[in-house]
Amino acid sequence: MIQAAEGKGRYGRFGGQYVPETLMGALTELEEAHERAMKDGTFREELDGYLKDFVGRENPLYFAERLTAVAGGAKIYLKREDLNHTGAHKINNALGQALLAKRMGKRKIVAETGAGQHGVATATACALLGLECVVFMGKEDIRRQELNVFRMQLLGARVEEVDKGAGTLKDAVNEAMRYWVANVGDTHYILGSALGPHPFPKIVRDFQQVIGQETKRQIIEKEGRLPDAVVACIGGGSNAIGMFHPFVDDSGVALFGVEAAGSGLASGQHASAMAEAKEGVLHGAYMYVLQDDDGMIQEAHSISAGLDYPAAGPEHCHLHETGRVTYTAATDAEALEGLKLLSRTEGIIPALESAHAVHFACRLAAELTPEEIVVVCLSGRGDKDMHTVRNVSGGGIV
């Protein structure tokens, strides 16, 4: 075990700034700009205005009555991030960071994307604010999410295909970081998940915690009390940290993070960094990272492109180590089951990412009493996944 708690941006033993010297100045500039912005009423007002009128917040906390009946236990509520403009929680952060970039005088934006949701959200924010945008996306993800590529291009972004490695999210982050190093003078990197060097995990949390803040207010309005459990899916962990953070000090609320177990944890074909608990450094932060005994980063495997990342963000690693959040995993098959179940019981087709959380929440609810309350972060909608779901269902409806 490594103790390196001296530097900046630590979550217990995790986090830090393991990046090339070329980026250190930009990270300091970003940290200062972010701190100033968060204390500046004008910035908050501008962001809140866009969140309300452009994104469509606040979005509902919805009681899923028929899903609750099928699960057969606790009441299940869904936090409807899928109803945001662009279809997922990603826009909360993309918009916040794009506004921040504008304040810093940076008119060019680079981003990575896995499923394409963060890429679309970033391209959208850039179109809105008149910023130049380039998005790096893995070859395999481009294949899986072809329409999102078209969407980004329609929004005026340039999409760069990454054919290195397995052509998924990890490779897209590598290329985006290389691009940022080369263009750091006039470009801001909008990282899409609660990952990367400090201050990114904190910035992403700050812009995503609106999810948990609204949920807290809404559940008190509806039930007069806090929930017994909150569930969210985890790739890098941005929707989860946004949902969990406002609840961390409420000890009566159990928190569950659901990683992607792919073909099953025993198969080795999965994306559950917590399950293996091997520590290391990837993309600038000390975290749990899927890797072999020689420290080579391994490819993650998941049916959902958005969870296909071989590490979990540093704050999640810390929350795992302290035991405040319980981390578990759902397989590809379970996620598909969750997707179909929610579609048929509630008329809501969730993103495959969110379907991991739905599946686990149903299992959890079944073990609880009807008086108890479970909230699920429904981080995105499933439109982008129809191609994938149809293919694995053999082209028909199962």
Place this chain on the structure above:
Amino acid sequence: MKEQALTRILQEKKQAGQQIFVPYMMAGDGGIGALHGRIEFLAAAGADAVEIGIPFSDPSADGEVIQQAGERALSAGTTLRKVLDCLAERSHDIPLIVMTYLNPIIAMGIPHFLGECRRAGVLGLIVPDLPHEERSLLTVEMTGSGIALIPLVSLMSSPERVAMIAEEAEGFIYAVTVNGITGERNSFGSGLGDHLAKLKEASEIPVLAGFGISNPAQVEKFQKLADGVIVGSAVVEAFRTGDLDIIRELAGAGRRRLPQYETFS
């Protein structure tokens, strides 16, 4: 502070007015069996030290040429452990510097890694994803090891950062000459001469320029501006194609001495 052998050796060359030439090679490219032969070749060609790259799955500071060399090395089964084992089998007269990303070191265990470096006769260490603020991760274990932790300075480093880095620098200062990744460049920024002059002023120990320097003319140009140069991608590519004269030419340019002037210091 300056007890490292590498610091002493390179400092002596600098003080003698001799230009320093450090080629980079990817360990395990061409098979681990080629390692010692290539080090000997580089020494005979006139290198002052050899930078030995360790392949990594996610080399985010490297361009195409070194990325692909790393992939070839990984396919051949190269690992950090195997490279250090191999180096320990034979000693070389020329100082050896290991360049590796941080994660393979963590996977090996930091104390174990440093012990194996000593056993292998490694005198210097370059870790591109370990900036000054995070260096205690290694330095707490390195005291008294005799191994120099070589810092990088970039074009983006503020004067305050340069001063902070230079004060604790060991071995030499690796002056990154471009914003970007490793690999051939046709042109460099116009402020580079001033930048390197300021760096040399701030640093007692040699300042070596690297990233993008790929032909003898560029080697000569940067030797006028710095205390020496590092050439990576061009050397890696020459080993791949077998055109070793390219390396001899680079090293020849690298070994040219500056005219000796009497100084009053």
